[in-house]
Amino acid sequence: MGQDVVDAALEQMECVYARPDTLTDTRFHYCPGCGHSVVHRVIMEVVQEAGIREQTIGVAPVGCSVFAYNYMDVDMQEAAHGRASAVATGIKRVLPDRFVFSYQGDGDLAAIGTAETIHTCNRGENILMVFVNNAIYGMTGGQMAPTTLLGMKTSTSPAGRTVETAGFPLKITEMVAMLPGTYYVTRQSVHTPNAVRQLKKAITKSFQYQKERKGTCFIEVVSNCPSGWKMTPVQSNAWLVENMFPLYPPGDIKAPK
Amino acid sequence: MAKGTVVFDIENCKGCELCIEACPQDSLELSPRINAQGYHYVVLVKDNCTGCTNCALVCPDAVITVYREKKKTRVPVARISGVTQNITVTIDEEGKPS
Amino acid sequence: MNDFRLMKGNEALAEAAISAGCRAYFGYPITPQSEILEYLTDEGRRRGMIVLQAESEVAAINMIYGAAGAGARVMTSSSSPGISLMQEGLSYIASAELPCLVVNVNRGGPGLGTIQPAQGDYFQATKGGGHGDYHLIVLAPSSVQEMAEFVYDGFDLADRYRNPVMILADGALGQMMEKVEFPEYRVEDHVPPKPWATVGKPPERPANIITSLHIQPEKMEQINLRLQEKYRVIESREVRYEAIHTDDAEYLIVAYGLVARIAHKAVEVARAEGIRVGLIRPITLYPFPSGPIRSIAKKVAGVLTVEMNAGQMVEDVRLAVNGKAPVSFYGRMGGVIPAPEEIVRELKTLAAAHPHAQPAETY
Known part of the structure; x- marks a missing residue:
């Protein structure tokens, strides 16, 4: 199709979905198929639609x-490893x-930052904590995470994680749900269009609760790591459903009545 | 004529295929060509897009813009009264009664 | 004005923080400085300060990072082991150029050590302390009055240079009571605008990013060069010291903080016995008063450095003196405070070994 044909066709159409202005134009550095940038985008969609960019940090x-x-075009601070919730x-x-x-991954939030995570939630800090769990340290090359599944192979559990040497996968989201300071604790994912819609609802609610000063909102996003898991993106999402969800089932863990 | 369409920012596509997997109409494929990053990028290959946005929702690189056919506005053109009940007749933008 | 109060050093410091417009305090209890947290929890909160007892010093310094990055005047305090825990955060704060005030009421170490006063954290305070090339501006009070005064100076320096400032005190200064007078201080005249702070992005400016991450080595080198340039400016402008009886001195003592007060007494005792000795008290430990020490060292027969550690500042003294005079050291460690007589004795030993000023090349 020539550009004129496309333009003519689009004239009959209305835009129903576009990259939000609250994302920069910078190309994501993530590996193909990575869930991180979906989570970034959904947070920024909510910020844009709620009109709270000028109030968001x-x-x-x-x-x-x-x-x-580099991607979320709001005022931001870069925290030391594990300290995002303290910052x-x-x-x-x-x-x-x-x-x-x-915004933290599993190593950051559930290993080195466990104390900050627990105490931030326990104080009921009136913030949203987004926790992306893909059961692996991606940036450092695929080492075992606190949330790595039993039997799962990583570069530091090459034969698969065993209880004897590494203990159990940490279900930190269930832990923080037990704390009275958390108001809304949910586990979401971004592996299907509907999952993305659900995540967006959860983030929207969390900002609303923050406005109402309800306490800590905590959203775990069970996500993939195609590179670390050594799969294609499509395979990784199937693997996620089959292997991650049994231990980390999606849905609200603690929701206001 | 399809009810919707999608436009890809092909230079920022990484060819992850998650949109292809998410498309209920099987309208998308990877192009045999590659972009400057070296990735095969996704293209619309069928004229059956409904503009459902599923592809854009799962796209990790936010490269998909989705368009959907504008809803037809219906304007009343005549009013008949004095019968047992009111009857409204409309035509659409193309002048066809509906 | 002239409203003297009798206060503990820690409390005077805390009171000064309130009147210096410290918006938020994040800290964790540790002896011998817990009165700061307690005083601010009570009096600070009453006067509108945000005070949070964190779960650890690690969390506290990162809360400082966040709050400073959000544009607030902020402070934390701790003592040696807790300050060690904060070093990672201080490196990030220095790199991201966030203004804040950090108080170290130094106690004896290493390890858990003792709760008694010491100066064993000199290296940590003045040489960076955490990873990478950076400096804190370090102020060393030697009285309860200065525990208060240096809070105002500290905040002003932090804001002026967008740099963390440390008040390096010790357990005795924190715990002892003296009279203190608080200066007139209008906060609004002292807090500059902070257009770089993350307060929410309005449409007319790009997003503000507080970060210490610059993955391209050339960019990271540029950041380093800018920091080093700033440190050179600080070194040229902000050196502070006190010189006592140095005009006619044949010997020089260099001591800071509490030890400088004891050394002052030793100077008087020695002078009464006919030894013409002067005292240099560095007030800024970084930037170090190398120039003044060097110029006096040229005229004296020997320099004695006294510290409550195994010899840390003495290295900076030797660098400053640069062979112009013999430098000896006397230190007590582990929370033991040297007595004036001990210092006089060391001075006499130095004087006996070096009765006259020597040519530079001898050393």
Whole structure:
């Protein structure tokens, strides 16, 4: 089709989906098929649609999403490994009327940052914590994460994770749901269009709860790592359903009545 | 004529195929050509797109813009009264009664 | 004005933080500085300060990062082991150029050590402390009055240079009570605008990003060069020290903080016995008063450095003196405070070994 034909066709059409303005034009550095950038995009869609860009401050982690601030076009701070929720606490305490979210992977949030995670939730810090769980350290080359499944092969569990040497996968989302400081705790994913729609709803609700000063909202996103898992993106999403969901089932863990 | 269409920012496509998997109409394929990044990029190959946005929702690289046919506006053109009940007749933009 | 109060050093420091417009304090209890957290929890909160007892020093310094990055005047305090835990965060703060005030009420180490006063954290405070090339501006008070005064100076320096500032005190200064007078200080005259802060992005400017990550080595080198340039400016402008009886001195003592007060007493004792000795008290440990020490060292027969550690500042003294005079060291460690008589004795030993000023090449 020539460009004139396309333009003529599009004239009869209306745009129903476009990259949000709250994302920069920068090309994502993530591997093909990675869920991180979907999560970035959905957060930014909510920020755009809610019209809260001028009030939103994000905190980026260390890990694959260390450059999250190159894509999410809002004011952001880059935290030390594991400390995103402490940094977010500092921001929120001095700017209580802003929307503050932290963004972390499994190593960051559930290993090195466990203390900060637990205590931020336990204080009921009025922030949104986004936790992307793909059961592996992607950035450093595919090492075992606290959430790595039993039997799962990584570069530091080459024969598969065993209880004897590495203990059990950490279900930190269920842990924080037990804390009275959390108001809304949910586990979502981005492997299908519907899952993405559900995540968007969860993020929208979380910002609404933050506005109402309800306490900590915590969203785990069970995601993939095609490179680390050594699969194609399509295979990785199928593997995620088959292997991750039995231990990390999607759905609300703690939701207001 | 398809009800919708999609436009790809092919230079930023990484050919992950998640949109192809998500498309309920099987309208998408990877191009045999590659972009400057070295990836086969996705293209629309059928004229059956409904503009459902599924592909764009799962696209990790936010390279998909989705368009859908504009909803037809219906304007009343005549009003008949004094019968047992009111009857409204409309025509669409192309002048056809509906 | 002239409103003297009798206060503990820690409390005076905390009171000064409130009146210096410190918006938020994040800290964790540790002896001998917990009064700061307690005073601010009570009096600070009453006067509108945000005070949060964090789950650890690690969390506290990262809360400081967040709050400083959001444009607030912020402070934390701790003592040696807790300050060690903060080093990672301080490196990030220095790299991201965030202004904040960090108080170290130094106690004896290494390890868990003791809760008694010490100066064993000199290296950590003045040489960076964490990873990478950076400096804190380090102020060393030697009285309760200075524990208070340096808070205002510290915040002002932090804001002026977008750099973390440390007040390096010790357990004795924190715990002892003295009279203190708080200066007139209008906060609004001292806090500059912070257009770089993350407060929410308005349409008219690009997003503000607080980060210490610059993955391209050439870019990271540029960041380093800019930091080093800033440190050279700080070194040229902000050196502070006190010189006592140095005009006619034949010997020089260099000591900071609490030890400088003891050394001052030793100077008086020695002078009464006919030894013409002067004292240099570095007030800024970084930037170090190398120039003043060097110029006095040229005129004296020997330099004695006294510290409550195994000899840390003495290395900077030797670098400053650069062979112009013999430099000896006397230190007590582990929380033991040297007595004036000990210092006089060391001075006499130095004087006996070096009775006259020597030509430079001898050393």
